[in-house]
Amino acid sequence: MxxxxxxxxxxxxxxxxxxxxxxxxxxxxxxxxxxxxxxxxxxxxxxxxxxxxxxxxxxxxxxxxxxxxxxxxxxxxxxxxxxxxxxxxxxxxxxxxxxxxxxxxxxxxxxxxxxxxxxxxxxxxxxxxxxxxxxxxxxxxAPAPVSRRRPLERIDIGRLDAWIDRHLAEEIRVERLAALCALSPGHFHALFRELMGITPLAHVQQRRLEHARALVRHSDLSLGHIAALVGFRDQGSFSRAYRRHFDGTPSQERRHTEATAESGASLHELRASIAPSHVLV
Structure with missing residues (x-):
């Protein structure tokens, strides 16, 4: 043989x-x-x-x-x-x-x-x-089982999100997401919308912006760098999408975060500076 x-x-x-x-x-x-x-x-x-x-x-x-x-x-x-x-x-x-x-x-x-x-x-x-x-x-x-969970069975949102998060800096097309689920693009689009209530590309946009918000709040990266990391072609389109989604620009978000952090630090320093002799008994 x-x-x-x-x-x-x-x-x-x-x-x-x-x-x-x-x-x-x-x-x-x-x-x-x-x-x-x-x-x-x-x-x-x-x-x-x-x-x-x-x-x-x-x-x-x-x-x-x-x-x-x-x-x-x-x-x-x-x-x-x-x-x-x-x-x-x-x-x-x-x-x-x-x-x-x-x-x-x-x-x-x-x-x-x-x-x-x-x-x-x-x-x-x-x-x-x-x-x-x-x-x-x-x-x-074997006879095909009858199931009411058709969208959930065919689309694994956790696995899709993990793949999306690894490719945020790239162009993400519906055809690629559909292939990950072994579905045609049209079938995938319909099932995804039925399951999530939004289109696949709207979901990708949400993932981009949620990751961008974490970077705006918790990193010192420039806004242009953040825009590139999450897949926007320039800072202007990033800021417009950010404002539509969060009702504020990335610059406003960062200033608010910095002000909140400084306020918290000042309050911490004030409390630490209060000696026991200053406390009225």
Whole structure:
């Protein structure tokens, strides 16, 4: 049988973009990796895996503290394996999938076996691939659950906010946010508005301004520098947006903060200067 290449690795904080002439399965036992393939974006974690068919361009960047299983599957291996037709279906399209606890435990066990018996990596890989195939087949045949929490299930606001906060200085487009949720831009926009009551870009603007307010209040950075850090093209547009959102300019906010701090310091100094002899008994 053609060799299945299974290996453990740590995906570092480096942006990688490529494609290859083999299928690929990616799982993690800890940590996370941001990955995008064919317009789909998600994180590979202990509870989320990814299947990448051959020749599909993909990009990824790890968190630097992950333990990741990468399985390369040559095209010839698929046809040679038992139920090769089913395995071909497994890689018929790029997809992210949920990794249940039992499958995550199996991946952790197999990772330990791989490290202990590297010569058996092809056999261990075949077992892992078979387990993934059976899991996804059973998941596909199960009736779809009826749920009233459709927006909450498809959009993880905490994860989106964490991604937005890391990219405030950049242009953030709805298409990128939709890809992180594995949704089309139109579907994502509708679900997001239903969930949050505002548009995705209005939400991004709020995140920019809330971070800017913290910097205005608690740093000595110039307003121009703050504007750039949170993604405004110039200080003027930053000040106008800030005034609309907070009913005051950044300069006014900073002066008020400084005055409040000086007043508090003066009061503290006054109290400290009062000696016991000044207190009337």
């Amino acid at each position: 053609s060799l299945l290449d299974l290996r453990t690795c740590n995906l570092g904080q480096e942006h990688i973009a490529h494609d290859h002439a083999h299928h690929q399965l990616i799982l993690a036992t800890c940590g996370s990796t941001e990955l995008e393939v064919a317009g789909l974006g998600d994180r590979v974690t202990g509870g989320r895996g990814c299947l990448i068919p051959c020749s599909f361009h993909h990009e990824y960047e790890g968190d630097g503290c992950n333990r990741t299983l990468v399985l390369d599957v040559p095209l010839a291996a698929v046809t040679e394996m038992r139920d090769g037709e089913g395995l071909q279906r497994l890689f018929e399209r790029p997809r992210f999938f949920t990794v249940p606890a039992r499958l995550s435990r199996l991946a952790t066990t197999l990772m330990a076996q791989l490290e202990q018996f590297p010569a058996l990596h092809s056999e261990i890989a075949a077992l892992l691939l078979r387990a993934i195939y059976l899991h996804l087949e059973s998941e596909a045949s």
